Amino acid sequence: xxxxxxxxxxxxxxxxxxxxxxxxxxxxxxxxxxxxxxxxxxxxxxxxxxxxxxxxxxxxxxxxxxxxxxxxxxxxxxxxxxxxxxxxxxxxxxxxxxxxxxxxxxxxxxxxxxxxxxxxxxxxxxxxxxxxxxxxxxxxxxxxxxxxxxxxxxxxxxxxxxxxxxxxxxxxxxxxxxxxxxxxxxxxxxxxxxxxxxxxxxxxxxxxxxxxxxxxxxxxxxxxxxxxxxxxxxxxxxxxxxxxxxxxxxxxxxxxxxxxxxxxxxxxxxxxxx
Amino acid sequence: xxxxxxxxxxxxxxxxxxxxxxxxxxxxxxxxxxxxxxxxxxxxxxxxxxxxxxxxxxxxxxxxxxxxxxxxxxxxxxxxxxxxxxxxxxxxxxxxxxxxxxxxxxxxxxxxxxxxxxxxxxxxxxxxxxxxxxxxxxxxxxxxxxxxxxxxxxxxxxxxxxxxxxxxxxxxxxxxxxxxxxxxxxxxxxxxxxxxxxxxxxxxxxxxxxxxxxxxxxxxxxxxxxxxxxxxxxxxxxxxxxxxxxxxxxxxxxxxxxxxxxxxxxxxxxxxxxxxxxxxxxxxxxxxxxxxxx
Ligand SMILES: Nc1ncnc2c1ncn2[C@@H]1O[C@H](COP(=O)(O)OP(=O)(O)OP(=O)(O)O)[C@@H](O)[C@H]1O
Ligand SMILES: [Mg+2]
Numbered sequence: 001x002x003x004x005x006x007x008x009x010x011x012x013x014x015x016x017x018x019x020x021x022x023x024x025x026x027x028x029x030x031x032x033x034x035x036x037x038x039x040x041x042x043x044x045x046x047x048x049x050x051x052x053x054x055x056x057x058x059x060x061x062x063x064x065x066x067x068x069x070x071x072x073x074x075x076x077x078x079x080x081x082x083x084x085x086x087x088x089x090x091x092x093x094x095x096x097x098x099x100x101x102x103x104x105x106x107x108x109x110x111x112x113x114x115x116x117x118x119x120x121x122x123x124x125x126x127x128x129x130x131x132x133x134x135x136x137x138x139x140x141x142x143x144x145x146x147x148x149x150x151x152x153x154x155x156x157x158x159x160x161x162x163x164x165x166x167x168x169x170x171x172x173x174x175x176x177x178x179x180x181x182x183x184x185x186x187x188x189x190x191x192x193x194x195x196x197x198x199x200x201x202x203x204x205x206x207x208x209x210x211x212x213x214x215x216x217x218x219x220x221x222x223x224x225x226x227x228x229x230x231x232x233x234x235x236x237x238x239x240x241x242x243x244x245x246x247x248x249x250x251x252x253x254x255x256x257x258x259x260x261x262x263x264x265x266x267x268x269x270x271x272x273x274x
Numbered sequence: 275x276x277x278x279x280x281x282x283x284x285x286x287x288x289x290x291x292x293x294x295x296x297x298x299x300x301x302x303x304x305x306x307x308x309x310x311x312x313x314x315x316x317x318x319x320x321x322x323x324x325x326x327x328x329x330x331x332x333x334x335x336x337x338x339x340x341x342x343x344x345x346x347x348x349x350x351x352x353x354x355x356x357x358x359x360x361x362x363x364x365x366x367x368x369x370x371x372x373x374x375x376x377x378x379x380x381x382x383x384x385x386x387x388x389x390x391x392x393x394x395x396x397x398x399x400x401x402x403x404x405x406x407x408x409x410x411x412x413x414x415x416x417x418x419x420x421x422x423x424x425x426x427x428x429x430x431x432x433x434x435x436x437x438x439x440x441x442x443x444x445x446x447x448x449x450x451x452x453x454x455x456x457x458x459x460x461x462x463x464x465x466x467x468x469x470x471x472x473x474x475x476x477x478x479x480x481x482x483x484x485x486x487x488x489x490x491x492x493x494x495x496x497x498x499x500x501x502x503x504x505x506x507x508x509x510x511x512x513x514x515x516x517x518x519x520x521x522x523x524x525x526x527x528x529x530x531x532x533x534x535x536x537x538x539x540x541x542x543x544x545x546x547x548x549x550x551x552x553x554x555x556x557x558x559x560x561x562x563x564x565x566x567x568x
Contacts, residue, residue: 096428097428100428100430104432119436125439125443126440129436129439133433133435133436133439134430134432135432138435138507139507139508139509140439140507140509161443162443
């Protein structure tokens, strides 16, 4: 029931239809002591839209993503999310139970290392089913059917459902992590280097899959990556970060084909291999 | 433990029930809190007891804090009153509290137990004290203590069902057969200690049930008539296991049975694990038989 509702919502939402952004980020900043993590980051994310964040190592991408997703507490700024029941709410002001609830219903987080996002000692089916059980699903057959369906959608053979992720390849683990995150039909997905650490051929397949799911489910996503090919394929819009600041932002194709900022030009011209 | 002389003849004077008054007060406060929040694990400052951990130090401290001179104590270990563990705890309290002891469930006002709930239904004027090795039902799923506590606080119990899911996926049914997790009054998930799941339905009881974990320093409780639901799935409902034999000694068909090997060639026999229940039934049968003959 809940799921169907979530899906329906996800389908209705699409760029152009909404009057309120799904995510409204204002002036986010975070320091680690005297070191700058990120500062002055603001942007809107509309329903169904994918935002890419690129920049060299240490530019503050993960810090920003952590602040947006509630894993890190920013020093300043607001992260306003258009909640289902209460409309736009600054998630930084939510109580911990509310934030954790959001984290297993409307939000999802895909880690670079599948180990951080999977339970390695629990079967693939159990991994996918966990979020369903966390929101109250109590019918084993239904959970299993849903898990089987999701394994199929991320191209994992159904007969692997009772195997543990530690017996899976890196690409399979990452696909399993994605299935585990999307099974409850979230509206917003955060991804930190989802293809990092994978072979190039495996990366391509994973990207294709993610792109398909994002389109099909009308997902909004914030994707952090080193890899310009990833943003080219996935992101509608792009932010380029350097030294904790956004140096350029815009439509992906525009930024990549006609970069204005000197650093972005360097980045795109592949003189600078990030 | 054998060094302990009876209270009266000892050079020093033990407080009634071994523990000093301040410790008893501390434990009683924890007990009151536990009763007020059924199924919630209350931390307490567990004391060194004159017996090693794993021998029921948590249960012993709870019993010591509950006993009054008028009490009659029964101690059972896996259903039996005559195992080393049961005998030594019973002797301990005979010495340090001088209370009456019994092996008969109906005669006892306080019963300390390890791994079983007596078959004879308990009453409102009885207290059942459980010895608990590991109080945290989330332990094997979430080893981080702080995270487990947060999950209890926020009622995030999805993981408990993941464990049951894994059971069914692997064995075709829920294979957990003891320490079967329960939800208390629709709120806290609780480990009922390693009792067989056969005993789970008895957790809804008129008696006060107290749980003491010595090494882990936790106390929790089920006040009389608390709602206790064993976790399950709609399509795999909880089933208390039932032996498909009657007891070979007393013929009971409603009790939890132990498998006993009776000779060198491995002949097996199934008998009640609750020795008092079995003996009482056999006495009754003998009496009836004698009565018939007269
Ligand atoms: N926990 C921390 N303590 C102190 N400094 C940190 C911490 N995490 C990050 N930093 C610093 O903050 C800055 C931004 O780091 P961040 O991890 O956000 O960069 P990134 O863009 O994700 O880099 P990468 O591409 O290598 O993952 C860096 O200077 C980093 O050294
Ligand atoms: Mg990073």
